[in-house]
Amino acid sequence: MAGALEGVRVLDLSTLVQGPQAGAMLHDFGAEVVKVELPEIGDVSRHVAPLPDGHHSAVFVAFNRGKRSMTLDLRTTAGKAVLERLAATVDVVLSNFKPGTLEAWGLGYDDLAAINPRIIWAGASYLGPRGADAEREGADMVGQAAGGIISTTGDDGGPMTPIGAIIADHCGSQNLVTGILAALYARERTGTGQRVDASLLGGQVWAQAGEYTHYLMTGEMSGRSNGGHPLVNALYGIYTTADGYVAIAGCPEHLWPGMCRAVERPDLLEHPRFGSYLTTPEVKAELRETFDAIFSTRTTAEWSERLAAEGQRFSPVRNHAEVVADPQTAANDYIVEVEHPAWGPMQVIGLPVTMSGTPTRWGIEAPELGQHTEEVLLEAGFTWDDIDKLREDGAL
Numbered sequence: 001m002a003g004a005l006e007g008v009r010v011l012d013l014s015t016l017v018q019g020p021q022a023g024a025m026l027h028d029f030g031a032e033v034v035k036v037e038l039p040e041i042g043d044v045s046r047h048v049a050p051l052p053d054g055h056h057s058a059v060f061v062a063f064n065r066g067k068r069s070m071t072l073d074l075r076t077t078a079g080k081a082v083l084e085r086l087a088a089t090v091d092v093v094l095s096n097f098k099p100g101t102l103e104a105w106g107l108g109y110d111d112l113a114a115i116n117p118r119i120i121w122a123g124a125s126y127l128g129p130r131g132a133d134a135e136r137e138g139a140d141m142v143g144q145a146a147g148g149i150i151s152t153t154g155d156d157g158g159p160m161t162p163i164g165a166i167i168a169d170h171c172g173s174q175n176l177v178t179g180i181l182a183a184l185y186a187r188e189r190t191g192t193g194q195r196v197d198a199s200l201l202g203g204q205v206w207a208q209a210g211e212y213t214h215y216l217m218t219g220e221m222s223g224r225s226n227g228g229h230p231l232v233n234a235l236y237g238i239y240t241t242a243d244g245y246v247a248i249a250g251c252p253e254h255l256w257p258g259m260c261r262a263v264e265r266p267d268l269l270e271h272p273r274f275g276s277y278l279t280t281p282e283v284k285a286e287l288r289e290t291f292d293a294i295f296s297t298r299t300t301a302e303w304s305e306r307l308a309a310e311g312q313r314f315s316p317v318r319n320h321a322e323v324v325a326d327p328q329t330a331a332n333d334y335i336v337e338v339e340h341p342a343w344g345p346m347q348v349i350g351l352p353v354t355m356s357g358t359p360t361r362w363g364i365e366a367p368e369l370g371q372h373t374e375e376v377l378l379e380a381g382f383t384w385d386d387i388d389k390l391r392e393d394g395a396l
Contacts, residue, residue: 003361004358005026008026011034011094021173022180023035025174033067036074037071091118118187148208148212171206238317243300244300247314262312263291268290274286304316348363349362370396
């Protein structure tokens with residue numbers, strides 16, 4: 001059975017994470033994705049967090065499995081001409097160059113739309129394509145800082161910290177995929193493509209829509225997490241156990257009796273202030289003090305067993321190894337077992353979306369730099385003599 005994007009062809013000119021992860025998701029929905037990389041150097045992520053073999057990178061593998069790779073120097077006249085020829089027959093061109101870069105090379109949306117009016121030109125950036133700072137360069141860390149999410153971390157009076165994942169890139173990537181899918185759908189009605197833009201800054205603002213709306217409506221910043229969420233006044237947050245941490249996502253009224261049983265505190269059942277799901281900041285602080293003391297008395301495993309038995313909204317705070325080992329993760333194909341042609345049996349990231357009628361897939365092998373250059377060019381109608389000339393001209 002074909003995937004939802006079967007027949008959609010994508011040229012992925014992007015590097016590192018925000019663009020490549022978007023291309024990876026399009027692939028997993030069924031699209032054919034050709035990664036276009038700078039000759040001899042390739043995607044910068046090939047050189048980030050190298051694996052013990054010294055030749056591969058986990059970051060590159062994560063965001064480029066299933067793609068084909070060709071080398072092409074878009075700064076050369078010959079390289080530009082090749083890209084134009086390829087763009088004439090694809091559906092999506094994906095990039096995360098600094099805004100204005102592709103336009104300066106004659107490969108902006110207007111340039112490629114003149115060749116292929118159906119093309120969807122998707123650009124990812126740091127701060128968005130418009131405004132005085134549009135041409136600034138950035139990556140995940142400054143995306144987190146610029147978008148305000150770092151300011152919400154930690155406790156009042158303590159140091160701030162970035163999120164320990166490439167979260168700004170990820171949010172930008174997901175927004176870019178959403179825009180591409182919407183543009184593909186609109187093209188079914190209009191017959192023409194369009195330009196799609198997403199950014200690290202825009203992704204962080206959208207991800208914090210509730211917090212930003214609170215500020216816009218009240219003039220007050222929601223503040224730092226302080227072990228929970230500043231806008232959620234409830235039994236809601238991270239609690240220290242005897243050997244780790246457990247997270248509680250609130251306790252609605254119908255679950256309160258079970259919570260009291262789990263923590264062996266029947267005296268709390270009729271507490272005049274604790275039985276409501278949502279409460280006041282003052283009662284939230286009192287709940288925090290009470291349950292900090294309670295959860296510190298047993299291990300995370302003991303609390304997990306007790307809370308699960310009472311149907312509570314909780315999770316132990318787990319590391320990556322524990323998530324990978326969880327049968328629930330495998331049951332939903334979030335981590336999957338595959339057979340790599342060179343590395344043998346291994347686990348890879350699946351897709352966080354399942355579809356009943358158009359199954360998703362996951363890439364297995366990340367391409368070597370330029371592995372499919374000749375193959376892609378021959379499919380596009382170039383001859384071997386053409387390819388030799390392109391090499392002589394420094395385009396490949």
